[in-house]
Amino acid sequence: MAIYTKFWKVWLRLNLLTKDVDNDYTAEVSTMKNSLRNEDIAQRIVNEGSEYKYDTLLSIINQHDRIIREAVMDGYSVLTKTCQYTPRVTGSWIGTSAKFDPEKHKVTLDITLSSEMRESLSHVGVEVLTVKDSGAAIGLVTDTATGLSNDTITPGDDIRIDGEKIRVAGEAAGIGVFFIDADDKEHPVTRRLTTNDPKTLLARVPADLTDGKYTLRIVTQFSNTTTLLKEPRTIEYERPLIVGNGGGDSGDDDDRPVIE
Numbered sequence: 001m002a003i004y005t006k007f008w009k010v011w012l013r014l015n016l017l018t019k020d021v022d023n024d025y026t027a028e029v030s031t032m033k034n035s036l037r038n039e040d041i042a043q044r045i046v047n048e049g050s051e052y053k054y055d056t057l058l059s060i061i062n063q064h065d066r067i068i069r070e071a072v073m074d075g076y077s078v079l080t081k082t083c084q085y086t087p088r089v090t091g092s093w094i095g096t097s098a099k100f101d102p103e104k105h106k107v108t109l110d111i112t113l114s115s116e117m118r119e120s121l122s123h124v125g126v127e128v129l130t131v132k133d134s135g136a137a138i139g140l141v142t143d144t145a146t147g148l149s150n151d152t153i154t155p156g157d158d159i160r161i162d163g164e165k166i167r168v169a170g171e172a173a174g175i176g177v178f179f180i181d182a183d184d185k186e187h188p189v190t191r192r193l194t195t196n197d198p199k200t201l202l203a204r205v206p207a208d209l210t211d212g213k214y215t216l217r218i219v220t221q222f223s224n225t226t227t228l229l230k231e232p233r234t235i236e237y238e239r240p241l242i243v244g245n246g247g248g249d250s251g252d253d254d255d256r257p258v259i260e
Contacts, residue, residue: 004125136165170221211244
């Protein structure tokens, strides 16, 4: 019997992929507010009583990450105490004389949990909080060009957005659908929404989006009543949407890291 020493708290959300089943839910982990970065890890090591100073630790951690990046660029498989990085090239190769074509083939990585990480996760229990408030939310984004709901999108083609209370309505400044890049710059959807319903939007991805990761943002005054909200509501998709290779981090469905 497993002994749980840590617990993840999860919310239950209606599963939008099974529209004909009313009681099918998925679990959403209630993660901590901020993502830990190398700076936070270095500080935690200091807090544990390390004899090394913070700046020294941070330099070592950053150097560790750089060496891993360079090693996989050289074609090595790298195994750490958290995961294993394995180089992979995706795409179809027609004929034995086929050459690498960046339009058809992608350089990526498979990421597999290490035995130490698997052992650690075996001691994590799950505490179900309750069904998450069915307020305004984006639940699923599908690229209509590929039919995939894997967070990749195609500039110049439509995406289908499923959720709750997401209809774009109102005349206040800033109403609309936007893609927010890594520099926090807004790229608005300028084409008329083909579908604009409370549970579904069909929006054209701006054709000028370059490779990278984007946050999908909907700003609307829609409510379930005939009266619009006094102030616009901002709804953001919790997962980043990826164009191309994600700016060098990931690509399409076959190109995204696989974590087992």
